[in-house]
Each structure stands twice: as C-alpha cells, then as structure tokens.
Amino acid sequence: MNISQNIKVAVDAVVFGYEEGQVRILLIKQKFGVYKDRWALPGGFVLDGESLSGAVERELREESGVAVDYMEQLCTFGDDVARDPRAQVISVAYLALVNPSKLRLRASSDAKEAKWFPADNIPELAFDHNTIIAKGLERLKAKVSYQPLGFDLLEKEFPFSDLENLYRAILGRDIDRRNFRKKLMSFGFLEETDKMRKIGSGRPAKLFVFNKQEYRRLESEGIHFEIKYA
Amino acid sequence: MNISQNIKVAVDAVVFGYEEGQVRILLIKQKFGVYKDRWALPGGFVLDGESLSGAVERELREESGVAVDYMEQLCTFGDDVARDPRAQVISVAYLALVNPSKLRLRASSDAKEAKWFPADNIPELAFDHNTIIAKGLERLKAKVSYQPLGFDLLEKEFPFSDLENLYRAILGRDIDRRNFRKKLMSFGFLEETDKMRKIGSGRPAKLFVFNKQEYRRLESEGIHFEIKYA
DNA sequence: ACAAAAGTGTTCGCTTTACACCCATGT
DNA sequence: ACATGGGTGTAAAGCGAACACTTTTGT
Numbered sequence: 001m002n003i004s005q006n007i008k009v010a011v012d013a014v015v016f017g018y019e020e021g022q023v024r025i026l027l028i029k030q031k032f033g034v035y036k037d038r039w040a041l042p043g044g045f046v047l048d049g050e051s052l053s054g055a056v057e058r059e060l061r062e063e064s065g066v067a068v069d070y071m072e073q074l075c076t077f078g079d080d081v082a083r084d085p086r087a088q089v090i091s092v093a094y095l096a097l098v099n100p101s102k103l104r105l106r107a108s109s110d111a112k113e114a115k116w117f118p119a120d121n122i123p124e125l126a127f128d129h130n131t132i133i134a135k136g137l138e139r140l141k142a143k144v145s146y147q148p149l150g151f152d153l154l155e156k157e158f159p160f161s162d163l164e165n166l167y168r169a170i171l172g173r174d175i176d177r178r179n180f181r182k183k184l185m186s187f188g189f190l191e192e193t194d195k196m197r198k199i200g201s202g203r204p205a206k207l208f209v210f211n212k213q214e215y216r217r218l219e220s221e222g223i224h225f226e227i228k229y230a
Numbered sequence: 231m232n233i234s235q236n237i238k239v240a241v242d243a244v245v246f247g248y249e250e251g252q253v254r255i256l257l258i259k260q261k262f263g264v265y266k267d268r269w270a271l272p273g274g275f276v277l278d279g280e281s282l283s284g285a286v287e288r289e290l291r292e293e294s295g296v297a298v299d300y301m302e303q304l305c306t307f308g309d310d311v312a313r314d315p316r317a318q319v320i321s322v323a324y325l326a327l328v329n330p331s332k333l334r335l336r337a338s339s340d341a342k343e344a345k346w347f348p349a350d351n352i353p354e355l356a357f358d359h360n361t362i363i364a365k366g367l368e369r370l371k372a373k374v375s376y377q378p379l380g381f382d383l384l385e386k387e388f389p390f391s392d393l394e395n396l397y398r399a400i401l402g403r404d405i406d407r408r409n410f411r412k413k414l415m416s417f418g419f420l421e422e423t424d425k426m427r428k429i430g431s432g433r434p435a436k437l438f439v440f441n442k443q444e445y446r447r448l449e450s451e452g453i454h455f456e457i458k459y460a
Numbered sequence: 461a462c463a464a465a466a467g468t469g470t471t472c473g474c475t476t477t478a479c480a481c482c483c484a485t486g487t
Numbered sequence: 488a489c490a491t492g493g494g495t496g497t498a499a500a501g502c503g504a505a506c507a508c509t510t511t512t513g514t
Contacts, residue, residue, distance in 0.1 A: 006278050009237045009308075009320060048236050048318065052308040076306045076322050078239075078282040088278065090239055092306050092320070161493075178495070179477070202492030203484035230477055391466075408468070409504070432465030433511035460504050 008089045011055045012043030012129065014136030015068060015096045017103050018153040022118045023140075023169045025133060026098075026105075027125070028063050029113040034085050035126035041133070042066075042114070043091065056094050064114035065106025068096040070152040075135055083128045093132045095139055097152040144170050145227045148189065151210040159197050159205030167229065176230030187225060189215040238319045241285045242273030242359065244366030245298060245326045247333050248383040252348045253370075253399045255363060256328075256335075257355070258293050259343040264315050265356035271363070272296075272344070273321065286324050294344035295336025298326040300382040305365055313358045323362045325369055327382040350402075374400050375457045378419065381440040389427050389435030397459070406460030417455060419445040 015026040027039040042063045046055040053071065060066050071094055077083060078090030105114045117123070122133055143149050150166050160181055167175055184190055189211050198204035218225075245256040257269040272293045276285040283301065290296050301324055307313060308320030335344045347353070352363055373379050380396050390411055397405055414420055419441050428434035448455075 003238065003275050005238055005275055007239045007276060008233065008235055009239060045233050045235055046237060046308075049311060051311055052306065052320065054309075073305060075303060076282065078276075078322070079284075081279060081281055090276075090282065090322070092308065159493085176477075176479090177493090178479085181494085182496095183476090198485070198492095200492085201486040201490065203494075205493060228476070230479095389466085406504075406506085407466090408506085411467085412469095413503090428465095428512070430465085431463065431513040433467075435466060458503065460506090 006088065008084075008087055009046045010043055010084075010089050010091045011046055011052055011059065011094065012041040012091050012132060013056050013060060013068075013071075013094045013096050014041060014074065014133055015060065015066065015098060016119070016136070016140060016153065017098050017100070017116055018166055018169070019100060019103060019116070021165050021169060023120075023153075023166075024116040025119050025122060025136075026064060026066065027115055027117050027122075029115070030126055031112055038126040039115075039117070039123055040126035041093075041129045052092050053094070056096070060096070063112050066098055066114075067102060069099050069102070070097040070149065071095070074132070074139060077128060077132060080128060091127075091132075093135070095136050097149065099152055100155050141170055141172075146225060148187075148210065148215060148225065148227070154210075157193055157195060157207040157209055159207055161205060163208075167227075171229075180227075180229045183227060183229070187218070189218060236318065238314075238317055239276045240273055240314075240319050240321045241276055241282055241289065241324065242271040242321050242362060243286050243290060243298075243301075243324045243326050244271060244304065244363055245290065245296065245328060246349070246366070246370060246383065247328050247330070247346055248396055248399070249330060249333055249346070251395050251399060253350075253383075253396075254346040255349050255352060255366075256294060256296065257345055257347050257352075259345070260356055261342055268356040269345075269347070269353055270356035271323075271359045275319075282322050283324070286326070290326070293342050296328055296344075297332060299329050299332070300327040300379065301325070304362070304369060307358060307362060310358060321357075321362070323365070325366050327379065329382055330385050371400055371402075376455060378417075378440065378445060378455065378457070381442075384440075387423055387425060387437040387439055389437055391435060393438075397457075410457075410459045413457060413459070417448070419448060 017024045017026065026042055028042045030036055030038050030040050042060050044059045046052060056071065060068065074093040074095045076090060076092045081088055119137060122130065124130065144167065150163060153166060154162055164175060164177055164180060191209050191211050193207045193209055195207040196204040197207055247254045247256065256272055258272045260266055260268050260270050272290050274289045276282060286301065290298065304323040304325045306320060306322045311318055313319065349367060352360065354360065374397065380393060383396060384392055394405060394407055394410060421439050421441050423437045423439055425437040426434040427437055
C-alpha cells in the first residue's frame with residue numbers, strides 16, 4: 001500500500017482527579033519545542049504498532065506515573081489543520097479518571113514536570129488543549145448524570161457527603177442533599193458499611209461502597225439510571 | 231519535527247437516509263485491494279493539508295455524489311492495530327444524515343458502486359465496518375431522544391406520521407401516537423403549515439415544518455429536550 | 461358502506477421537587 | 488453550650504403512561 005501521507009497521530013488525555021473538594025486536571029510542562037514552558041495535556045505521538053488507548057496509558061505512565069481507573073475516548077481533533085504548528089497532527093483525545101489513592105505523582109522519567117490544576121482555573125495551554133479540556137468537562141458533566149462515573153474519583157469507602165460534594169463540584173451548582181441521597185440509594189448499587197469516618201467536629205459519617213457487580217448486573221438488565229437532584 | 235511514524239489516517243462515514251419507512255445506510259463496493267467486491271463504508275485516506283471533516287465530505291462526493299445535511303464525529307477506531315490488513319490505519323468515523331431530496335446517487339467518478347442498504351440488513355463488510363455501523367446506530371438511537379435529529383432525515387414539509395414512523399424505525403419499537411405528538415408539539419419548534427398531503431385512501435394529513443431558528447433559540451436558552459413516548 | 465389513515469383528552473400513578481429539624485461528635 | 492457536619496420524611500406539582508373513538512378521504 002503506497003499512499004503517501006504526512007499526517008502524524010497523537011493522543012492526549014484529560015485526566016480528572018478529585019481532591020479537597022475540587023475537580024482537578026493533570027497537566028505536564030513542556031520542556032522542549034515551540035511551546036517550551038507552557039503547560040499541556042499529557043500525551044504524545046502514537047508508536048508504530050501501538051493501539052490508541054495503549055499509547056495514552058504509556059504516555060501517562062512515562063510523564064506522570066499515573067495509572068487511571070476509567071478511560072473513554074473523547075473526540076479526535078484534526079479539523080484545524082494547523083493545530084500543531086510543527087506539522088499536521090491529529091490528536092485522539094481521551095477522558096480519564098483517577099481515584100484519590102493514586103493521585104500522587106511520580107517523578108517522571110523524562111524530566112517533565114507534572115501537576116494537578118483545579119479544573120476551574122486552567123492556564124493558557126499549548127496547542128488547542130484548552131479546547132480539549134472544555135470538551136472533557138462538558139462530557140464529564142453530561143455523563144455523571146446518567147452513569148455513576150463519579151465513584152472512580154472517590155476512595156473505595158466514602159461518606160455520602162463526599163459524593164454530594166463531588167457532584168456539586170462537577171455540575172457547578174447546588175444539589176438537594178435529601179433528594180440526592182434518596183435517589184442514589186434507590187438504585188441499589190450503594191452499600192452501607194459498618195465503618196464510620198470522623199473528621200474534626202460534627203457527627204461521624206457512615207462509609208459507603210459502590211458495588212460495581214451490582215451496578216453491572218442492573219445495567220445488563222437494561223435498567224437506566226438518571227441521577228437528578230433538586 | 232522528525233518523529234518517524236508509519237500510521238495512516240483514514241475517515242469513514244455512516245451515512246443514514248430514510249426511505250419507504252426504512253432507515254438506510256450508504257455503502258460502497260470495493261473495486262480493488264484485499265477486500266475487492268466487498269461492501270464498505272464510504273471513506274478513505276485523509277489528504278495532506280486536509281481537515282478530517284473535509285476529507286469525509288470529499289470522499290462522499292467522489293464516491294457517491296452525496297452531500298450530507300448533518301454530520302458529527304462518531305468515534306476513532308485504532309485500538310485494533312490490525313483492523314486494516316495492509317498497514318496500521320486509524321479511522322475517524324463520522325455519523326451523517328441526508329434528507330430524502332438528496333438520496334439519489336450520482337454515478338461515481340471513480341467507478342465505485344454505491345448503494346443504500348436497509349440498516350437492519352447490512353451484509354458482512356470490509357475491515358471493521360460492521361462494528362462502526364453498530365456504533366453509528368447506537369449513537370443515532372441514543373441521540374434522537376434528546377436532540378431533534380430526525381428532521382434531517384425527513385423532507386422539509388412532512389406529515390406527522392412520517393415523524394412517528396421514523397422514530398419507530400430508529401428505535402425499533404412502537405410509540406404512542408398521541409403522547410408522541412403531544413410532547414413534540416409542546417416544544418414549540420414544529421409549525422403547522424396550511425398544506426395537506428393525501429396518499430391513497432385515508433384522511434389527508436397536515437404538513438409540518440421544523441423551525442430550526444426556534445429550536446436554536448430554545449436550545450440557547452438552556453432548555454433541554456427529551457423525547458419520550460409510551 | 462367500508463377500509464384506511466389522521467386527529468384528538470382524560471385519568472392514574474410515579475417521580476421530582478421543595479422544604480426544616482434533630483442527632484452525634486469535638487472543642 | 489455551641490459549632491460542625493450527618494441523617495431523615497412528607498406534601499404538592501408535574502410528567503409519563505395508558506387508553507378508544509371520531510373525522511376525512513378513497514374505493
């Protein structure tokens with residue numbers, strides 16, 4: 001097959017984490033090239049023989065040491081032919097979630113600096129990465145309300161208020177605690193443990209776990225979830 | 231920038247049409263190569279300097295003479311590194327809709343055969359194109375219920391029953407005529423004309439038009455549509 | 461007159477929403 | 488005792504679901 005084509009394929013990831021009540025996004029400081037010293041999404045060129053999702057995982061490992069807990073394809077950017085000033089590059093963007101136990105960043109092998117930024121305070125990034133993030137946030141927002149994605153951003157055992165606050169943070173608005181809890185519990189994939197957590201003052205909170213098996217079972221039975229809130 | 235990468239970028243389109251009460255998909259017969267004489271989605275390699283959506287439009291024009299009325303990106307296929315037996319090729323798939331006035335296929339310039347197939351009776355296709363179609367149908371199904379996409383598959387002026395039947399065809403199940411009509415009319419983006427259509431026996435039907443301006447206006451006001459039906 | 465498709469309202473039940481007080485702990 | 492966050496129920500409104508007969512035309 002001898003078609004000649006001079007287009008490069010890259011992947012980029014919008015990696016979300018949740019810490020201290022804030023949704024955060026992982027960024028990498030560019031050390032070389034046109035965008036030296038600018039922050040950018042983790043990502044890079046796909047290697048020959050490598051799958052797209054494999055490339056994302058490798059780049060994340062290399063650049064930050066992060067292993068993600070959930071990943072889905074977001075969108076492919078290639079309508080702006082000059083989105084990379086060096087050459088024609090299309091980028092397949094992914095959305096990924098990491099749970100809090102893995103938020104710690106490893107000193108990266110290729111001397112790039114990695115850092116978590118609050119999702120509502122992202123600097124001007126390299127390439128069209130601000131656009132990609134906007135798309136990622138939009139998708140996250142849309143998706144949490146009909147798929148219980150949020151649990152990948154929380155610890156395995158969490159107090160209900162963490163879930164509430166996560167939804168508040170993602171949706172950018174207040175939710176009604178009573179209605180939210182009633183709705184979530186009615187689905188039946190949340191289980192109460194007998195552990196408690198107390199932080200500072202206030203009544204200690206029961207910890208809950210997300211029962212993924214049960215969720216998958218309900219999902220396969222064709223049951224549709226829609227998480228609404230006042 | 232001297233990275234060497236031997237990956238080719240292609241685009242493919244799942245183009246939907248609606249005729250005689252059937253949802254149809256446009257396919258092209260392969261004239262050369264490994265998959266000679268197999269049907270495949272319209273598509274091909276992206277040219278240097280060409281945008282992704284531009285490539286889709288060009289391929290559709292070249293292979294079938296079809297100009298689409300709606301197009302959105304579907305998904306990028308590249309996790310199966312061997313999806314194209316000739317080389318590593320990633321394909322950015324698009325979903326497109328054509329309205330009935332443009333369903334006629336032009337004799338194509340490069341002597342490929344183009345044909346509309348009923349969506350529920352697609353043969354075994356070249357590459358992973360059956361998978362791409364499955365994804366396209368899934369998206370179409372999901373999307374019609376929260377975005378009035380269907381109108382791009384109908385004539386400008388249409389009787390309500392066409393809309394009903396289109397939804398029946400896409401969703402693969404019956405809908406309640408009264409509830410459906412009530413809901414659709416309540417949105418306010420459907421306008422009654424004073425024209426009528428009679429075909430064969432039966433009471434003549436009023437024709438309706440979709441008011442895109444009004445829809446955009448309502449959409450921009452943040453009004454959310456969800457089309458449900460018994 | 462009959463067949464064929466279009467047009468039209470009402471009732472019931474469930475889901476969503478709105479809303480405020482008591483409980484358990486730390487200081 | 489007071490501050491802090493956790494836990495809980497009920498009533499009203501709105502929406503979705505179910506359901507059948509009349510109208511207009513062609514034959």
